[in-house]
Amino acid sequence: MTPVDAAWAALSKAAEAARDRRIVGLFDAEPDRLAHLTLAAAGLEIDLSKQPWSLADLEVMLDLAHASGVDTARAGLFAGGIVNASEGRPALHMALRAADGADYRAAGQPVSREVEATRDAMRAFADQVRSGVRRGCTGKPFRAIVHIGIGGSDLGPRFVWEALKPLDPPIDLRFTANVDPAELAQALTGLDPAETMIVTVSKTFTTLETLTNAEVARAWLRASLGPASDSHLVAVSAAPDKAQAFGVPADQVFGFWDWVGGRYSIWSSVGLSCAVALGYDVFERMLAGARAMDAHFKSAPLALNAPVLLALAHIFNRNGLGRPIRAVVPYAQRLRLFAAFLQQLEMESNGKRVTADGRPAPHATAASVFGDAGTNGQHAFFQLLHQGTDVIPVDIVAVHRGTEGDVDGQTKLLANAIAQAEALMVGRSEADVRAELTAAGRSPEEIDMLAPQRTFPGDRPTSFIRLERLDPERLGALIALYEHKTFVEGVLWGINSFDQWGVELGKSLATRVLGELNGGPAGAHDPSTQALIARLKS
Ligand code: F6P
Numbered sequence: 001m002t003p004v005d006a007a008w009a010a011l012s013k014a015a016e017a018a019r020d021r022r023i024v025g026l027f028d029a030e031p032d033r034l035a036h037l038t039l040a041a042a043g044l045e046i047d048l049s050k051q052p053w054s055l056a057d058l059e060v061m062l063d064l065a066h067a068s069g070v071d072t073a074r075a076g077l078f079a080g081g082i083v084n085a086s087e088g089r090p091a092l093h094m095a096l097r098a099a100d101g102a103d104y105r106a107a108g109q110p111v112s113r114e115v116e117a118t119r120d121a122m123r124a125f126a127d128q129v130r131s132g133v134r135r136g137c138t139g140k141p142f143r144a145i146v147h148i149g150i151g152g153s154d155l156g157p158r159f160v161w162e163a164l165k166p167l168d169p170p171i172d173l174r175f176t177a178n179v180d181p182a183e184l185a186q187a188l189t190g191l192d193p194a195e196t197m198i199v200t201v202s203k204t205f206t207t208l209e210t211l212t213n214a215e216v217a218r219a220w221l222r223a224s225l226g227p228a229s230d231s232h233l234v235a236v237s238a239a240p241d242k243a244q245a246f247g248v249p250a251d252q253v254f255g256f257w258d259w260v261g262g263r264y265s266i267w268s269s270v271g272l273s274c275a276v277a278l279g280y281d282v283f284e285r286m287l288a289g290a291r292a293m294d295a296h297f298k299s300a301p302l303a304l305n306a307p308v309l310l311a312l313a314h315i316f317n318r319n320g321l322g323r324p325i326r327a328v329v330p331y332a333q334r335l336r337l338f339a340a341f342l343q344q345l346e347m348e349s350n351g352k353r354v355t356a357d358g359r360p361a362p363h364a365t366a367a368s369v370f371g372d373a374g375t376n377g378q379h380a381f382f383q384l385l386h387q388g389t390d391v392i393p394v395d396i397v398a399v400h401r402g403t404e405g406d407v408d409g410q411t412k413l414l415a416n417a418i419a420q421a422e423a424l425m426v427g428r429s430e431a432d433v434r435a436e437l438t439a440a441g442r443s444p445e446e447i448d449m450l451a452p453q454r455t456f457p458g459d460r461p462t463s464f465i466r467l468e469r470l471d472p473e474r475l476g477a478l479i480a481l482y483e484h485k486t487f488v489e490g491v492l493w494g495i496n497s498f499d500q501w502g503v504e505l506g507k508s509l510a511t512r513v514l515g516e517l518n519g520g521p522a523g524a525h526d527p528s529t530q531a532l533i534a535r536l537k538s
Helices: 003-018 023-029 055-067 070-078 112-131 155-164 181-188 208-225 227-232 240-246 269-278 280-299 306-320 338-350 382-387 407-426 430-439 444-454 472-493 501-517 527-536
Strands: 038-041 044-047 144-148 172-176 196-201 233-237 253-255 325-331 368-370 394-401 462-469
Touching: 003 055, 003 306, 023 407, 038 306, 044 306, 044 472, 055 070, 055 306, 055 472, 070 280, 070 472, 112 253, 112 269, 112 280, 144 181, 144 208, 144 269, 155 172, 155 269, 155 280, 155 338, 155 472, 172 181, 172 269, 181 208, 196 208, 196 227, 196 269, 208 227, 208 240, 208 501, 227 233, 233 240, 233 269, 240 253, 253 269, 269 280, 280 306, 280 472, 306 325, 306 472, 325 338, 325 407, 338 368, 338 472, 382 407, 394 407, 407 462, 430 444, 462 472, 501 527
Parallel strands: 144 172, 144 196, 196 233, 233 253, 325 368, 325 394, 394 462
Antiparallel strands: 038 044, 044 462
16 A cells, blocks of 8 residues: 555545544544644634544644645645646746746746736836826726636636725726626626727637627727727737737737636736726735745645645545535625635636546545625525535635724624534534423424424534735735645645646537537537527527
């Protein structure tokens, strides 16, 4: 048995024992549990004590991390090694948020000067647009930006904007991702073309949805302003030649590099719309927060390393206890898009069934992630979290000090975050419920019927992440925390977290079906698909 196999076997054994005890009981058995399982990193505080592992199990998980080569993999990631083997690329998003003067290298090639030059160009552009030095073709200043992109070219910027946008933004930033024309129609409605900038973001500049929407937006500008309105077009792409061929003026094409994965790209010029609409200084503060998390992840020993421990807690649930779903519930309305962001980050990164060298993955990989803002989620899917037949671990993110709105509401929000984590873990025993129903004078028949329904099994794990406040630094740190967590999980599962071959088949079939819907020759399909094409042909 290899050391890695032995470490996985130890995890199975530890998890077996965990099935026979309750999380809450561990607090009595382990008086220093809370201190041991609470850690601070880059301005975030993370409490992993409501997870099902004992402190001894944590050691088992750390052995697994060591045996799986997390130390070496982490060093390789920061060194710009080819961690994305199927595409022959490094994954060096940390270089994008490094301080000026850093020396990151992608596969040996220095990249930091180029990164700094792009950041300088972004700052200059953002300042010019915000100050009105750079205006639209009629001389009006830009008051709106429509950001067009999908997947990693959308979810990060959209999440960041929702999290940090001013209450009354001087620039109205809107997003369009879906090829469904309804989304772009909504985004453009009410905007004055003379004051609107279109920022098209696509790493490849080949994505069907994005190019379709960009063409419609360009036509919308031209229809009222003529060809001069091409000066309202801005592009962000790792294929700048394609963006220029589309008609974007060369000095408004912002590049990035193939070593930046789409879902790790918010730190690059993909964040341009946010940098303009929020102000470059805000964007830079977000980079600084992520940089602080990078420094922590890079140097903290595994036992004290926030992304590593968050990953290990997840793997204890996912692989040890066979839990294939995780919920993410930020108790902050401004973070309500966090689950959508994490769906791509985690499921596109780690939803893989073969290892990086092409063998069947020996262990289950990424869980499904879903979620919504608390307290809204409490009135939707929390019933299932508390009493469903599956145990679904929950990541709760709470922002301690709200900066807007009513203080009383903020306290109620926090009370709910804390109470839900407690309720999920502690539950409510049937004996308690029976006693209460008896005291309320219910009949024995009623009690037999009601008590099981009002019982909460508890023992449902949470990770609790506290942000002192929702500022750009902590937002950056939070995103980087999950990026590195995702990487660590990929290392333990032996998969490549930086490719996404699973999205290709659907894309190519859609192209074929599109040809048929547009009157092209019929292709070979299964009867169900054939019938759908026939029915939906216009
Ligand atoms: O969904 C697949 C994908 O390639 C994502 O990985 C990526 O973020 C998204 O499409 C958008 O790609 P692009 O930025 O090249 O338009």
